[in-house]
Amino acid sequence: MKKGYLALLEEANALIESCDVEQLKAMQSDTDTLIVDLRETAEILRDGMIPDAFHAPRGLIEFWVDPDSPYHKSVFQEKKHFILYCASGWRSALTTKTLIEMGLKNVKHLKGGFGAWKNSGAPIASKKSHS
Numbered sequence: 472m473k474k475g476y477l478a479l480l481e482e483a484n485a486l487i488e489s490c491d492v493e494q495l496k497a498m499q500s501d502t503d504t505l506i507v508d509l510r511e512t513a514e515i516l517r518d519g520m521i522p523d524a525f526h527a528p529r530g531l532i533e534f535w536v537d538p539d540s541p542y543h544k545s546v547f548q549e550k551k552h553f554i555l556y557c558a559s560g561w562r563s564a565l566t567t568k569t570l571i572e573m574g575l576k577n578v579k580h581l582k583g584g585f586g587a588w589k590n591s592g593a594p595i596a597s598k599k600s601h602s
Contacts, residue, residue, distance in 0.1 A: 489580050508520050563580035
């Protein structure tokens with residue numbers, strides 16, 4: 472293997488910004504912040520999600536962000552601060568790096584992911600539809 476996931480994560484974490492659970496809680500009610508859940512639907516149905524998070528599955532996010540894509544979601548063109556999260560912070564770190572490379576501004580990820588959120592005792596909501 473030329474480059475494994477640990478090397479990819481190390482590269483991503485060296486280039487991106489992150490926030491912790493307490494910082495995210497402070498930003499949660501800010502209408503200029505969009506919390507983005509990258510996990511698969513099955514994970515969200517099983518474990519819940521951060522209240523008011525927008526579900527954008529990891530496998531689709533690049534297509535949803537790119538305005539030239541037929542799958543583009545206009546929410547990603549809004550002037551918002553985007554905070555990405557997944558289960559543990561791995562997928563969100565890699566995705567944050569990718570979205571920065573695509574030109575998305577003001578994007579960070581939640582260090583420790585949903586696991587850190589849940590372990591902190593923060594509130595958890597069930598999945599909402601954003602189609």
